[in-house]
Structures are given as structure tokens and as C-alpha cells.
Amino acid sequence: MRSPKDFFAPLAVGAPAPVREIPPLPSRMIHFFDPGNEKMVAKAPDIATKVDVLLGNLEDAVRADRKEAARQGLVDVAKANDFGQTQLWTRVNSLDSPWVLDDLITLVTEIGDKLDVIMVPKVEGAQDIHYVDRLLAQLEARAGLTEPLLVHAILETASGVANVEEIAGASPRMQGISLGPADLAASRRMKTTRVGGGHPGYLVRTDPTGDDLTEGRTIYQQDLWHYTVARMVDACAANGILPYYGPFGDIRDVVACEDQFRNAFLLGCVGAWSLHPAQIDIARKVFSPEPSDVAWARRVIAAMGDGTGAVMIDGKMQDDASFKQCGVVAELADALAARDPELAAAYDAATKEALENA
Numbered sequence: 007m008r009s010p011k012d013f014f015a016p017l018a019v020g021a022p023a024p025v026r027e028i029p030p031l032p033s034r035m036i037h038f039f040d041p042g043n044e045k046m047v048a049k050a051p052d053i054a055t056k057v058d059v060l061l062g063n064l065e066d067a068v069r070a071d072r073k074e075a076a077r078q079g080l081v082d083v084a085k086a087n088d089f090g091q092t093q094l095w096t097r098v099n100s101l102d103s104p105w106v107l108d109d110l111i112t113l114v115t116e117i118g119d120k121l122d123v124i125m126v127p128k129v130e131g132a133q134d135i136h137y138v139d140r141l142l143a144q145l146e147a148r149a150g151l152t153e154p155l156l157v158h159a160i161l162e163t164a165s166g167v168a169n170v171e172e173i174a175g176a177s178p179r180m181q182g183i184s185l186g187p188a189d190l191a192a193s194r195r196m197k198t199t200r201v202g203g204g205h206p207g208y209l210v211r212t213d214p215t216g217d218d219l220t221e222g223r224t225i226y227q228q229d230l231w232h233y234t235v236a237r238m239v240d241a242c243a244a245n246g247i248l249p250y251y252g253p254f255g256d257i258r259d260v261v262a263c264e265d266q267f268r269n270a271f272l273l274g275c276v277g278a279w280s281l282h283p284a285q286i287d288i289a290r291k292v293f294s295p296e297p298s299d300v301a302w303a304r305r306v307i308a309a310m311g312d313g314t315g316a317v318m319i320d321g322k323m324q325d326d327a328s329f330k331q332c333g334v335v336a337e338l339a340d341a342l343a344a345r346d347p348e349l350a351a352a353y354d355a356a357t358k359e360a361l362e363n364a
């Protein structure tokens with residue numbers, strides 16, 4: 007572990023200084039595309055206008071014999087386009103794979119100035135982040151980059167979950183963590199075969215009302231991911247970085263996808279992955295607070311003045327702590343409104359109405 011005094015020092019001579027705070031840029035949907043797939047590449051510029059983050063995926067879902075093509079495809083896409091406010095991320099291959107070294111060398115050297123975040127899969131502990139941290143510093147120095155690349159870890163091994171707090175704090179480059187439910191399920195030897203989402207067998211049942219154990223007993227399906235997401239959220243919040251739900255593999259089931267995304271949003275996540283264009287609007291809807299919630303938050307903030315004391319609004323007690331909760335919603339709304347004029351107008355209209363009717 008580095009001395010706290012050295013934590014923000016560059017790890018290579020000539021590398022840019024690490025950031026002290028992770029920029030709270032909108033990242034409601036991290037849209038995955040395969041940069042070696044011509045159809046997806048053709049759609050990328052248009053999709054970039056609809057998403058907060060476009061991610062060129064080089065890892066799983068890219069066939070072994072297409073790895074080099076995907077890597078080169080991402081270099082070409084990045085060089086040929088200016089995505090404006092939309093961030094460009096990549097997911098490199100895992101650290102034990104034969105491709106990751108060339109992924110990092112090529113991407114940082116060729117398009118390091120275009121990339122914002124490098125997602126690292128199957129992170130097991132702080133040692134994996136330390137390895138990437140030093141290597142990136144060396145490559146940044148050699149490429150003459152002036153802004154440091156940030157790192158995002160995927161939580162998809164049992165060791166990763168056991169070490170999630172140390173992963174979140176392993177480097178000032180750490181931008182966030184996403185849940186990787188498919189690999190995590192395999193690593194834990196869970197008996198699911200899905201990519202995220204629930205399972206009808208994971209349930210609790212109400213008590214029997216008589217001798218018949220099968221009659222009149224309601225079952226409630228439980229969320230398989232609650233523990234992991236909650237733990238990830240705490241690890242991220244405690245280290246000033248951002249948590250994300252990952253993928254929802256049943257593309258057709260837009261209803262359950264929305265539910266899973268919303269659970270994550272309510273627990274503290276700032277975004278999720280979209281694997282297919284159909285999931286982009288779901289993430290936008292879920293990870294943008296409702297205008298009525300924003301209006302309420304702004305109303306409480308206005309009524310609370312300096313944020314101390316207690317007041318009653320519509321029969322509900324508000325104090326310093328609810329003021330802070332409302333601050334979370336209002337700050338998120340402001341950040342999203344700055345990027346999305348339609349959302350800004352909806353938030354302002356709802357606020358005006360709420361204040362007029364107060």
C-alpha cells in the first residue's frame with residue numbers, strides 16, 4: 007500500500023498527475039458495442055448522440071479470432087469521430103488473457119487522448135488495479151498524454167466481492183465499479199444460467215394457513231443481486247467513486263430490465279449497461295430522477311434555508327438529513343439537465359408547479 011503522501015503522485019516520470027475527484031459526469035447508460043462488427047460500428051455515431059457513454063468492448067462477447075479486429079476497429083472509430091460530450095470508454099481483455107497487454111499498449115498509444123475510462127474485467131483485488139495503474143502511467147508518459155485515464159473495475163469474481171473495498175480505494179484513477187452478474191454467478195458456483203436479473207426459484211413464501219401446505223401461500227421473488235449491489239455501493243461511496251448495475255441479458259424483457267435497473271438506481275447506482283439499442287431508453291428513464299421527485303427535492307431545499315432545523319412540508323417532517331437526501335437528487339438533476347435540455351425543461355416545469363401549489 008502506498009503512503010497517503012504519495013497517493014496522488016504520478017506513477018511514472020512524465021505521466022499526468024492523477025485526478026483528486028472523479029468528475030460527476032452523466033453516465034446513465036454505458037452502451038456496449040463490438041468495434042469489430044461493421045454493423046455496430048456504422049451505428050456508433052448515431053448511438054453516441056443518444057447515450058452518455060459509448061464503450062468499445064474487446065473482452066467477452068468478442069470471439070477469440072476477432073480480438074485484433076475489435077482492437078483495431080476501436081482505434082479507427084476513435085480516430086474517425088468526435089463524440090462531443092459523450093464519453094468514450096473501452097473494456098479491455100482480462101489481465102490473465104493473451105490480449106490485454108496489446109490492448110493497453112495500442113489503445114493508450116493510439117487513442118489515449120480520446121479515451122476517458124478503461125474498464126478492467128474480473129478484478130480480484132487491489133493488486134490488479136496496482137498493475138494497471140503503473141502500466142497506464144508508463145504508457146501515458148510515453149504517449150505524452152496530459153490527462154490521466156481513469157479505471158473502472160467489474161465486480162465479477164468471489165474474490166473481487168470479498169475485496170471490493172480495497173479495490174475501490176486502490177488508485178486515484180478508480181472511477182467506478184460495475185456488477186458483472188454472469189461471471190460472478192459462475193465464480194460463486196451459483197446455479198443460475200442467466201446474465202443478470204432475477205430467478206423464480208429464489209423466493210420466500212408466506213406461512214401455511216392450515217394443514218394444506220400448498221394452498222393460499224403467497225410467494226415473493228427475491229433479488230439475487232441485492233447483497234452484492236449494496237456492498238458495491240457502500241465501497242464506492244466510501245471511496246468517492248461511482249457504482250453501476252451491469253448488464254441485463256434478456257434483451258426482450260424490457261419490463262424486468264427496467265425493474266432491475268430501478269432497484270440499482272434506488273440503492274445508489276448511477277447507471278447500467280445497455281447491450282442493445284432497446285436498452286438505452288430504459289436506462290435513460292430509470293437513471294434520470296422523476297420530475298416530481300426533483301420538484302419535491304428543490305422544494306424541501308428551498309424551505310430548509312441553511313439546511314438545519316426541522317420543518318413540516320405536506321405533513322412530512324424534514325430536517326438536516328432529508329435536506330441532504332434532497333441534495334443528492336437535486337444535484338443529479340442539475341448535472342443531467344446541463345446535458346439534456348428536454349429534461350431541464352421538465353424539471354423546471356415540475357418545480358414551478360410544485361412551488362405554486364405549495
Ligand SMILES: CC(C)(COP(=O)(O)OP(=O)(O)OC[C@H]1O[C@@H](n2cnc3c(N)ncnc32)[C@H](O)[C@@H]1OP(=O)(O)O)[C@@H](O)C(=O)NCCC(=O)NCCSC(=O)C[C@](C)(O)C(=O)O
Nearest residue numbers: 038039045046049066067186187188189252253281282283
Ligand atoms: C445481443 C446481441 C448479440 C443481439 O444482436 P442482434 O443483431 O441479434 O440483435 P437485433 O435486435 O437483430 O439487432 C438490431 C440491429 O441493432 C444492431 N445492434 C445490436 N446490438 C447493438 C449494439 N450493442 N450496438 C449497436 N448496434 C447494435 C444490430 O447489428 C442490428 O443492426 P441491423 O438492423 O443493421 O441489422 C447484440 O445486441 C450484442 O452483441 N450486444 C452486445 C453484447 C455484449 O457486449 N456483451 C458483453 C457485455 S455483458 C458481459 O460481458 C457480462 C459480464 C458483465 O461480463 C458478466 O456478467 O460477467
Ligand SMILES: [Mg+2]
Nearest residue numbers: 066162186189
Ligand atoms: Mg464477465
